[in-house]
Amino acid sequence: MDNTAAIQENATLRLIDQRSSTRRFADGVEVSATQREAVLHAATRAPSAGAMMMYSIIDVREQATRDRLAVLCDNQPMIAQAPWALVFVVDYCKWIDLFEHVGCFDEDYVARTGRQPRRTPGLGEFAIAAQDAVIAAQNAVIAAEAVGLGSCYIGDIVENAEAVRDLLDLPEHTVPLSMLILGVPAKERPATPHPTVNLVMPERYRRADAATLDAQVAEMDAMFRPHAKTAGERVLDIYERKHTSDFMAEMGRSMELWLKNW
Numbered sequence: 001m002d003n004t005a006a007i008q009e010n011a012t013l014r015l016i017d018q019r020s021s022t023r024r025f026a027d028g029v030e031v032s033a034t035q036r037e038a039v040l041h042a043a044t045r046a047p048s049a050g051a052m053m054m055y056s057i058i059d060v061r062e063q064a065t066r067d068r069l070a071v072l073c074d075n076q077p078m079i080a081q082a083p084w085a086l087v088f089v090v091d092y093c094k095w096i097d098l099f100e101h102v103g104c105f106d107e108d109y110v111a112r113t114g115r116q117p118r119r120t121p122g123l124g125e126f127a128i129a130a131q132d133a134v135i136a137a138q139n140a141v142i143a144a145e146a147v148g149l150g151s152c153y154i155g156d157i158v159e160n161a162e163a164v165r166d167l168l169d170l171p172e173h174t175v176p177l178s179m180l181i182l183g184v185p186a187k188e189r190p191a192t193p194h195p196t197v198n199l200v201m202p203e204r205y206r207r208a209d210a211a212t213l214d215a216q217v218a219e220m221d222a223m224f225r226p227h228a229k230t231a232g233e234r235v236l237d238i239y240e241r242k243h244t245s246d247f248m249a250e251m252g253r254s255m256e257l258w259l260k261n262w
């Protein structure tokens with residue numbers, strides 16, 4: 001049976017298609033308790049490796065905390081203007097605590113089972129726990145949209161590791177990988193165009209040839225630099241504003257500290 005029409009009209013797919021990041025929030029409009037619950041519940045319903053829930057969600061309600069985060073996250077005032085923020089923390093501390101709690105590190109357990117005495121998490125745990133955290137965040141994004149809220153990721157939460165760690169009391173084996181700001185949008189915005197050239201690769205990785213790169217450049221210039229005078233203005237813009245930026249250098253420095261904390 002051809003269900004094309006049903007797919008095209010599907011409410012979930014429409015919601016995903018029409019979402020855009022919200023960077024301005026309606027003044028004085030709070031997020032209701034029902035909206036908060038729905039968003040947080042949806043986050044907890046995200047797939048999680050082994051259902052181990054290797055993340056924690058820091059629910060930031062205090063204005064003073066958002067004010068400080070606005071500065072620490074590369075000076076983005078919208079973080080202070082948003083009525084709500086959620087920090088998705090990659091968290092293996094809770095499992096180390098659980099292992100300790102049930103006696104996995106006790107001498108008699110080690111003697112009885114022959115297991116290694118104590119192992120701290122490695123990059124393997126980081127890989128799956130990071131996915132847990134980000135997938136939960138994205139469930140929150142979609143749920144927010146469904147209950148009339150807008151949201152925006154703040155990648156700069158991984159900057160300034162020392163100050164963010166102190167502000168949020170983050171212990172070892174945690175990394176605050178994702179942050180969302182949420183609230184009722186000041187106004188509805190159309191969906192942002194997303195480039196798709198050189199994205200889906202049938203069966204194997206296929207490194208772009210010159211013709212594909214030209215197509216990719218043309219697609220991006222048409223979307224983001226519609227008045228571009230020379231080809232590649234969008235790529236140059238990304239190179240200058242992001243790839244070689246001060247904030248990216250700080251992100252790299254800070255992320256190295258977070259990984260040492262892991």
Ligand SMILES: Cc1cc2nc3c(=O)[nH]c(=O)nc-3n(C[C@H](O)[C@H](O)[C@H](O)COP(=O)(O)O)c2cc1C
Pocket residue numbers: 019020021022023076152153154155156191192
């Ligand atoms: C990992 C990640 C980090 C982001 N960090 C920021 C940020 O710090 N500030 C910001 O204004 N937008 C941030 N964004 C939002 C993106 O810029 C936005 O998703 C992109 O421009 C596409 O627009 P759309 O979300 O409206 O489709 C981030 C998005 C992601 C996925």
